[in-house]
Amino acid sequence: MMRVRNVFWRISVLLLVTEVFLTGGFACSEKNERDDQADYSFIYDNIEFDMPRVEEPVFPDYAVSIVDFGAVGDGVFDNSDAFAQAIDNVxxxxxxxxxxxxxxxxxxxxIMKSNIDLHLEDGAVVHFSSDFDDYPLIDTSFEGLNTYRCMSPVHAHGLENIAFTGNGIFDGNGDAWRPVKKSKMTESQWKKLVNSGGVLSDDGEIWYPSEKSKAGDSRDNFNVPDLKTKEDFEKIKDFLRPVMVSIKGCKQVLLDGPTFQNSPAWNIHPLMSRDIIIRNLTVRNPWYSQNGDGLDLESCKNVLIYNNSFDVGDDAICFKSGKNEDGRRRGVPTENVIVKNNVVYHGHGGFVIGSEMSGGVRNVHVANCTFIGTDVGLRFKSTRGRGGVVENIYIFNIDMIDIPTEPIRFNLFYGGNAPLLDDGGNSVPSGKEAKPVPVTEETPSFRNIFMKNIRANGFGNAAFFMGLPEMNLQNIHLENAVLRATRGISVIDADGIVFKNIIVEAEEGPALMLFNGKNVDIEGFGFETGQGGAISVFGPLTRNVNIVQKSVDDIQPFVELGEGVQKSEVLIK
Known part of the structure; x- marks a missing residue:
């Protein structure tokens, strides 16, 4: 097998990347260790935007135990009244x-109230009931749409100055809610599940906890049914799995220490809230849990997320702001957020923006995170119809390993109809080109996104950047990255791309594919491919591509221009 290399630049860029990793981020060195639990001033180091200081909740020196109100910790006694009475008393x-x-x-x-710190001591496990009648339907939002949903096991709406602290566990008893496919279980597991009760789909391949759950799954738009009245939703109530922790319209919120696990749907969902600190959490869901996100921060402002661990069934750390018309009508972005020192194991994405981002996402700083085995690392997703603007996103010092798809993925055709994909859905050219449509308020826009100091090893594709033909990805920077993959980087419909000091080691070439790229600057590109060249440029809309290497001879033989690309638009110097 022929191997194409640029050895000099591979070595020199690797040394530079290593030096920058050791010396820090965009401006200066990053403090990784905190000296004291209460001192989190380091979290504000090197922030690129005006970030207000988020103050912790403060509580009076008064405490009661739920045992004082008749609670019994045997896993059988219903402690609903004891929790309510203790919260009322405080x-x-x-x-x-x-x-x-x-x-x-x-x-x-x-049901929380203002000025309450719910503190779980070591060894405390709060296990939520599997009796669906305990969870009435309420008017809320799910997946960015206004709808009815079962009340969440932890319900905090319209409150101020609240906290969830300690080292105990909140368990949402999610298995009681989730439909299960026969194909995901062994024969003995399936037999045990069927014998436990519930009902089967007509073809016998899916188990449901109840007839109401089955009735809901037979409808279109399965997560948020297109129904009009509360009475209609009542008919499929058991299908409407709640998020485990619903924090809606709250101010000054702290989550510090507990484990949140096994949620019916999303795990933690702050919605239209502000001044939030999320730290030192363990967030877990089974790998098979549908909609089993870890943290979904939606239309929230002034938030710190640090020193957490995630191992979930869907996206891990995900930012949203409403979906389509409902999100645009709400018009509340997620903004001013710092994400540092988090570890993500299984998940569909490590750090994610979208796809419900119709109210916008802006002013986000992500640093010093590690993703181990997530389906995608840094994931940005939207589609036509969303609208909204994602901008001013700063990401650096990210380490990733065992990512089966891409460590970096931008997909503005989320949910289907993606151009330039092969029949297997891989992020490689197929020759199918998307046609532009008119730009309207429904057109999403991703711009001003900066990624620096990215190391990733062991995945399918080095990176994937796909905008819309009518609204290209704009001003996307990737600097100091080492990417080892089966395939190289693909860039489709992007304007203002900057790649600086990038190393791509790909088993199949090219190391970089550009399709209809405009105003592209590539400097210090190191590559090693099993076959194919370094850079392939396609598309009749290609404009102003500049490739800067220390020696033109190192790169020029490995640059391929496709049909329709004007040679004058691709400069090597």
Whole structure:
């Protein structure tokens, strides 16, 4: 097998990347260790935008235990009333701490009140009921759409100054809610599940917990049914799995320490809230859990997310702001967010923006995160019909390994109809070109996104950047990256791309494919491919591509121009 190399630049760029990793991020060195739990000033180091300081909630020195109100921690007794009475008592005293001691505490929904710190001591497990009647339908939002949904196990709406602290566990009992496909279980597991109750799909391939759950799954738009009245939703109530922790319209919120696991749908969902600190959490869902996201931050402002661990069934750290017309009508972006020092194991994406981003996402700083085995690393997704603007996103010092698709993926055709994909859905050219449509308020825009110091090893494709033909990705920078993959980088419909000091080691060439790229600057490109050249340029709309290497002879023989590309638009110097 022929191997195409640029050895000099591979070595020199690798040294430069290593040096920058050791010396820090965009401006100066990054502080990785915190000296004290209460001192988190380091979290504001090197932020590129005006970020207000997020103050922690403060509570009066008053505390009660749920045991004081008759709670029994045997995993059988229903402690719903004990939780409610303890929270009411502390609220009436002006606020303080509700303590959950070691034990197994079965309960229905916990309805929070302002000025309450719900504190789970070591060994405390709050296990939410599997009785669907405990969770009434409420008017809320899910997947960015206004709808009805079952009340969340942890319900905090319209509150101020609240916290969830300690080292205990919130368990959402999600398996009681989720339909299960026979193909995902062994024969003995399936037999046990069927014998436990529930109903089967007409073809016997899917188990549902109840007839109402089955009825909901037979409809279009399966996550948010297109129904009009609450009475219609009641007929499929058991299908409407709640997020486990719903924080809506709240101010000054702290989540510090607990494990949140096994949620019916999304795990933690702050919605239209502000001044939030999320730290030191363990967030877990089974790998097979449908919609089993870890954290979905939606239309929120002034947020810190750091020192957390995620291992979930869908996107891990995900930013949203509403979907389509509902999101645009709400018009509340997610903005001013710092994400640092997080680890993600399984998940569909490590750090994700979209696809419900119709209200916009802006001013986000992501640093010092590690993704191990996520389907995608840095994931940006939207589609025609969303609208909204994603801008001013700064990402650096990201390490990734065992990513089966791409460590970096921009897809503005999320949900289908993607151009330039082969029949297997891989991010490689197929010759099918998308046609532009008129730009309207429904056109999403991703721009001003900066990624620096990215290391990734072991995945399918080095990176994938795909905009819309009518709204290209704009001003996307990738600097100091080492990417080892089966295939190289693909860039489709992008304007203002900057690649600086990038190393691509791909088993199949080219190392970089550009299709209809405009105003592209490539400097210090190191490559090694099993077959094919370094850079292939396609598309009749290609304009102003500049390739800068220390020696023209190192790169010129390995640049291929496709049919329709004017030679004057691709300069090598």
């Amino acid at each position: 609220s009436e005293k002006g606020g303080g701490r509700v303590v959950v001691p070691r034990g197994l505490w079965l309960t229905g929904p916990i």
